[in-house]
Amino acid sequence: MTLETQVHQKNLVKWAADKPEVVVFSADLTSSTEVRLFAETYPDRFYSFGMTEQNMMSAAGGMAREGFTPWVHTFAVFLYRRALDQVQMSVAYPNLRVRIVGFLPGITTPGGATHQAIEDVAIMRAVPNMTVLETGDAADVESVLDVAQAVDGPVYIRMLRGQIPRLFTTPMRLGRARRLRRGSDVTLFTAGITTEEAMRATQVLEQRGVSIEHLHVTTHKPFTDPAVLEAASRPKYGVITFENHTTVGGLGSEVAEVMAEHGVGKRLVRLGIPDTYAHGGSRPYLMRHYGLDALALVRAVEKLLGEDLNIGEDDLAAVRVEPVHGDFKAEAL
Amino acid sequence: MSWPQEAKRVADGIRRRVTAFTLKNGGGYLSQACSSAEILATLYTRVMNLGPSVAPPVPPPFGGVPGKNPDYTTGAGYNGPHEPERDRFFISPVHYALVLYATLVETGRMAEEGLEMFNQDGGTVEMIGAEHSPGHELMAGSLGQALSQVIGVALGRRRKGETGRNFVFMSDGEFMIGQTWEAMETLSFYRLDSVIAYVDANGQSADGKIDEVMGIEPLKERLEAFGAVAVEVDGHDARALAAAAETPHEGRPLVVIARTNPYCGVEVLAERAPKFHYIRFAGPEEKEALERFYVRKWGGRE
DSSP: OOOOOSHHHHHHHHHHHHOEEEEEEEOTTTTTTTOOOHHOOGGEEEEEEOHHHHHHHHHHHHHHTTOEEEEEEEEHHIIIIITTHHHIIIIIIITTTOEEEESSSSSSSSTOOOTOSSHHHHHHHSSTEEEEEEOOOOOOOHHHHHHTTTTTTTTEEEEOOEEEEOBBOOBBTTOOOEEEEOOEEEEEOOOOTTHHHHHHHHHHHHTTTTOEEEEEEEEEESSSOOOHHHHHHSSSSEEEEEEEEEEESSHHHHHHHHHHHHOOOOOEEEEEEEEEEEEEEEHHEEEEEEETTHHHHHHHHHHHHHHOOOOOOOOOOOOOOBBEEEEEEHHOO | OHHHHHHHHHHOOOOHHHHHHHHHHHHHHHHHHHHHHHHHHHHHIIIIIOOOOSSSSSSOOOOSSSOOOOOOOGGGGGGOOOOOTTEEEESSSSGGGGHHHHHHHHSSOOHHHHHHHHTTTTOOOOOSSOTTSTOOSSOOOSSSSSSHHHHHHHHHHTTTTTOOEEHHHHEGGGGGGGEEEEEEEEHHHHTTEEEEEEEEEEEEEETTGGGTTOOOSSSSHHHTTTTTTEEEEEEOEEEEEEEEHSOOOOSSSSSEEEOOOTTTGGGGGGGTTOSSSSSSSHHHHHHHHHHHHHHHHHHHHO
């Protein structure tokens, strides 16, 4: 696994080169959302809205009505919290091609409760017409642009910035989870940054004889991937969801809905931020504190199996995460 | 007929039709017709460069909401086709919907039968207009969002090199809203002189007199401080309303503050002061008083 920086910054400029319909809106967080290079490269297609998120969101709807595709960038909290009414009435109701790019998902920021988007998936998933996507690595961050641009309606993207891992070698596909591991004891669904964290745990768990089916979810809505139902139906012990989001309304709820609707009688453990606001701190600290790290996942698996696997922090720290070379190879494992 | 005479005829027709519906329905947004009749009449008969309606004279039934829905229709076509050199019209306070429907009938853009569909279940001629309602193009019922949406439209039209102007009809109550001021500073920042707002400054909002609800004055000075060119006119004077659109405003948005009277033309409402937002009849006497007024002014009801 390699770590890369400014993936969106560089990729967006390249990607938008032959797409004159793509314009970028920013709310005074241009560098913080990695669109500075876009603004410098295509100043004519870059619109500064200052700190007027509600106004910016409505304007994005207006411009989409004229045939352009606004890519609205700011911190997620200022989009789905501050500008939710505008998201709904100026963009989602008219089913306009606005791409809402929300940064700082969950506890990926030390900025505390005001900056941490911990319930965005739940809220955006409840908005009619909205497609909801989440990125977990550099490949996702790059390929989500094509996935979103192909949707004839509004799209919300949980975006990553700064230093991010490259875990995958194939592009994201709409409504298709990435299968990272085949197994029969426990089925694990992860999304966003919990995927990399889970990959540490699953390696050690496999070494201790626990067979894990692991899917990385990138499309929260529509949540219709048949592979999800198939994977949730199979495990001997149960299903675990693991998300950088509160346990209410996000990935755990999505999986629960599918399982209940299809009568899948398996146990479901939902790991995530336990229905609480978080606070400011380093990412490792927050992941530990709110139960979003590999160790928390190991403990959940142990509980599901009813056995102590004798895995400690040292075992997890020693794990080297290797990139997954696409679904095909992963499935053949 | 000269255009001021035509505007007068349209304004009178708006008041007559909205009064009739208020009587028929036992209530309605009547004072909005009283205050805005000349504004809408002047915009439609004199100021705006709109093509003829491209929508069916009788509005279609509700065809569902936008999305994966081939039956969806928009109400924008009543204001003519979208063409580069044509103006566009956007209504922001969509509880004025009946006033706009009446305007469309009076200006030959919608059939009278369409008006009969007002507030009927399963129709598009709704009480609070949505974008499928005749003459409407945006979702504006959550007040304060239309002007920002028009910013996007105007920026998009500028990108395409279109020269048509973008008229926004607003209510003064919307100047309580933060988003309105965000929009105003953005219009100035982008020098969007293609946007012209007409404000029905009737001094009324849902609770009553705006002065007692929230402070929005001095509106002209506030708008100027935000970079707009603002003019105040008598909102019942068609000539003054039309002349205001010619105010030089290169590189700046233009806001026409039309000072209006919430019972103009239906003076029997005067005694309801200070509550005009939605006219309800407290008892049969009130309704009869409006009936008598109607007959005296317009003759028998159709």
